[in-house]
Amino acid sequence: MASVDTTRNSRQSxxxxxxxxxxxxxGKVVSGGRKPETAxxxxxxxxxxxxxxxxxxxxxxxxxxxxxxxxxxxxxFGHRETAGFPVYKNLERRLLDATAHPDPEIxxxxxxxxAYSYSDARTLSMIMARMGLEDxxxxxxxxSVDAMLVCSTAYLIQSRSGRVGILVYRGTxxxxxxxxxxxxxxxxxxxxxxxxDPRATVHxxxxxxxxxxxxxxxxxxxxxxxxxxxxxxxxxxDGLNHETYGPGPAEGDLEALYxxxxxxxxxxxxxxxxxxxxxxxxxETIGDRLKAVYTYGQPMIGDPAFAAACERDEFLRENxxxxxxxxxxxxxxxxxAAGPFRHFGREYHYRIPHLRNGLIDAVTRQRHSPQAKKxxxxxxRRPTQQLPSLLxxxxxxxxxxxxxxxxxxxxxxxxxxxDHMPQHYIAALTPPGVHDEYGD
Numbered sequence: 001m002a003s004v005d006t007t008r009n010s011r012q013s014x015x016x017x018x019x020x021x022x023x024x025x026x027g028k029v030v031s032g033g034r035k036p037e038t039a040x041x042x043x044x045x046x047x048x049x050x051x052x053x054x055x056x057x058x059x060x061x062x063x064x065x066x067x068x069x070x071x072x073x074x075x076x077f078g079h080r081e082t083a084g085f086p087v088y089k090n091l092e093r094r095l096l097d098a099t100a101h102p103d104p105e106i107x108x109x110x111x112x113x114x115a116y117s118y119s120d121a122r123t124l125s126m127i128m129a130r131m132g133l134e135d136x137x138x139x140x141x142x143x144s145v146d147a148m149l150v151c152s153t154a155y156l157i158q159s160r161s162g163r164v165g166i167l168v169y170r171g172t173x174x175x176x177x178x179x180x181x182x183x184x185x186x187x188x189x190x191x192x193x194x195x196x197d198p199r200a201t202v203h204x205x206x207x208x209x210x211x212x213x214x215x216x217x218x219x220x221x222x223x224x225x226x227x228x229x230x231x232x233x234x235x236x237x238d239g240l241n242h243e244t245y246g247p248g249p250a251e252g253d254l255e256a257l258y259x260x261x262x263x264x265x266x267x268x269x270x271x272x273x274x275x276x277x278x279x280x281x282x283x284e285t286i287g288d289r290l291k292a293v294y295t296y297g298q299p300m301i302g303d304p305a306f307a308a309a310c311e312r313d314e315f316l317r318e319n320x321x322x323x324x325x326x327x328x329x330x331x332x333x334x335x336x337a338a339g340p341f342r343h344f345g346r347e348y349h350y351r352i353p354h355l356r357n358g359l360i361d362a363v364t365r366q367r368h369s370p371q372a373k374k375x376x377x378x379x380x381r382r383p384t385q386q387l388p389s390l391l392x393x394x395x396x397x398x399x400x401x402x403x404x405x406x407x408x409x410x411x412x413x414x415x416x417x418x419d420h421m422p423q424h425y426i427a428a429l430t431p432p433g434v435h436d437e438y439g440d
Contacts, residue, residue: 063216064140066121068129084440091132092159096256101292102321102348106258108429110166110294111323112437114262115422117155117170127437128157128166135160141216149185152209152268156220163255165224165289167217167272169210171263171297171422186338188303195278196309202302203334203341206267210275217272221286224254257286259293262422263330266295270320270345277313292319293345296425299333300341300386310344320345324384325424326352326375329396329415335387343383350428351375375428387415 071080081089088094088105098106109131116127125138137160142153153170185205190198261269273293276282302310310316322345324331334341352375387393396415418424430436 084435086132088132152212169261169265169268171265200306266298307342307344327416328419332387
């Protein structure tokens with residue numbers, strides 16, 4: 001059932017998505033009484049398909065669409081645009097024209113995007129408008145099946161013209177127990193298509209969560225690539241309720257796609273990048289539009305055979321960019337005890353000289369010196385390796401407590417949970433002189 005939230009922005013809507021890909025593209029999601037219908041491909045829908053829809057409807061995949069508030073709404077006092085608002089002027093043009101990655105401004109903007117994917121579609125849309133994507137359009141797809149350890153949330157953000165798209169996956173939610181269980185579901189699973197090595201395996205929990213929303217995500221991308229496929233909700237004379245995702249950007253087709261995510265969301269983003277590159281039906285439609293994949297605090301997603309196959313793909317080797325903040329433990333996971341895993345793509349590591357900065361603070365007698373978290377990004381030739389021992393996990397939790405006290409804050413640690421927080425990635429990636437996501 002389609003419903004419109006009239007208590008907030010009249011341009012926002014939320015509804016369940018329970019049809020197949022073929023039905024969504026035809027504008028059909030059926031609820032209410034039964035009537036003979038055809039499934040994707042034109043064949044009669046079987047009774048078991050109806051039963052599955054009845055089971056999925058109450059808590060199955062759901063979508064939400066949001067149109068960003070205008071700059072006038074976000075800035076009711078003062079000038080509509082200033083030197084610090086929006087954060088990046090001509091952001092759409094920069095995303096379209098970028099040819100070399102990583103790009104420092106794009107890395108910062110996508111880090112903000114990945115961090116706010118932990119919120120809802122309204123908040124994410126507002127933040128991306130503040131960053132420079134004025135009048136953007138956000139679609140959310142979310143699926144949750146606790147018994148299957150599935151909790152998958154993806155957003156597609158499109159610029160006002162529809163020419164730029166950002167696909168962002170939400171990472172592990174701190175208070176979501178199912179998310180944590182899917183993180184540790186590290187059984188090796190073979191992917192359903194050839195990537196160059198038939199023995200290659202991937203993290204089962206990550207793979208399952210990507211596949212849980214894959215068809216809805218690819219359907220959103222297909223419509224973004226062909227604006228003529230967009231249809232509006234319409235009443236039907238047969239007494240059934242037919243609905244689509246609703247109108248999206250109406251000016252142009254998708255030309256540039258970026259994929260991003262933090263934590264498990266980064267792993268899902270990287271795996272979706274691999275799928276788009278190596279699954280033919282996706283590569284032919286979207287492959288040439290994919291510009292880059294940026295991830296933050298991403299765990300490993302595949303075994304050495306999978307990583308080696310990805311490294312042989314020039315695009316994945318050069319345009320999958322991973323950022324690791326200081327002693328963040330998550331890029332070292334899964335641990336070696338879970339089996340062999342390895343990263344692929346380009347890695348940038350932010351190193352903070354804690355002892356040196358601590359000495360500077362002591363000499364200058366500044367309790368809150370800006371030196372405390374000052375470091376530098378460096379390209380790593382050798383990617384982060386697996387956690388050698390499970391002992392690193394409790395040690396990383398202890399470091400979280402240690403960072404909260406001035407006496408122990410400057411002590412170096414090997415692994416840290418605190419360093420995994422998305423705000424650290426945003427702060428470290430903000431270019432000099434650039435405002436934060438709230439502008440001036």
